[in-house]
Amino acid sequence: MTLSARYTELSRLADLGEEVEAVWTSVSDRAGSYRVLPDGRCDIILRFDAKQRPIVEMAVVVTGPTTRFYDVPIEPGMGFVGIRLRPGCFETVLGFEPAELTNANLIGPDALAACPDLKSLCLPARDQNELVERLTGFLRRRAADSRLKPAPLSRGVISAIHASGGRLRISDVADMHAISERTVQRVVFKATGLAPKTFAAILRFHRALRLLRDHRLSPASAALEAGFSDQAHMSRVFRRMGGFSPARLPDVTLVSLGD
Template identity: 55%
Template sequence: MTGPTTAYYDVAVEPGMGFAGIRLRPGFFQCILGFKPISLREQTLVDDVAISACPPLATLCAETDTPEALHDRLIGFVRSRVGQDHAPLSRQTRRILSAFHASSGRLPVQDIARMHGLSARTVQRIVLDATGLPPKSYARILQFHRAMRLLRDHRLSPSEAAVEAGYADQAHMTHALRRFGGLSPARLADATLVTLRD
């Protein structure tokens, strides 16, 4: 179980090992795991430590014969924890996060606050509560995702992608790719991007 993080990490995978995972939309962390995302910021919990933080996770730990069975069990777990509430965020929080996404993290907090008739401090609190990250960190991750899509899906050159994603220059974007994904513009083919639709 990994909380909101601003750095990549590698997971050791051995032959014969299978795993399934989910990436939670903002607002779903607490309703599924039972605690606020900020309490797990920049942390990863494994094995018994993860189960002690969220005891219902123990139901996921039995062996399976197929990867599909593990996938189905995980989906069932998430659905049972979400229940009928498919929009745990308030309307205001959804609008604030949508503004961050629509601008790919390029709009300053003050501008987003002004657009919604709120103080910058209120926007900061809303983002931190929903994502577990300060607005600047959240915006940088959105900007990183945009750069990855521009490079991989739209096949822009690194310099074009840097400009379009809002980086100062190509070196600035390359630094962000390394920090957030352990990648470089030349090494994107094996990267998987998860979107809010997946």
């Protein structure tokens, strides 16, 4: 696996609203593949040829929540502009629940069929900046017009799981919000398309990755701090979700995850 794309989050667009976690761009600098790690999120992406001026051909991609890695083949000059949606906001923006896309993506005509308003994103554009403006404008309009707003309970439950790095038990989350475990299951599944234990496992995976890469902890220490039962448990999760070992981390993108 080769990381051959420059991923950049646009911090100036971080405050678009509660629906948006990040606006990002990526342009490949050579042929290869780009490994996408599960993060419990869904993205709306415009894929285009960054060498074109103006940009006249592009495809819309809507990514669903995933439980394991997948590799995207890329070519030199292949560009992407994307918006990462916060958990609970997918339905607000696109009109259907993320569970309909678990471990799947909608690409091109399939994305347009699922949400016809996405067609407005595919008009010719001067450059990448115009695509960013178009995508953020689309999100603002859809969020403002939507009647499917995330419930306060959903945001509270998701935030609690995030704050613990995925280490809280479902029973603890239920007790914190004076609700049943079944309600936690329902709320998290509706917001993310994933079972709570799966969503929490993804957060532990990302926390362990950052402890290893950014804080230089040993695998044994990272496993303990991230909430795994032991290093062997962490290694199994890394192989399943990332396709690599904690002892030999490849050059993969770690996206910013809010609460």
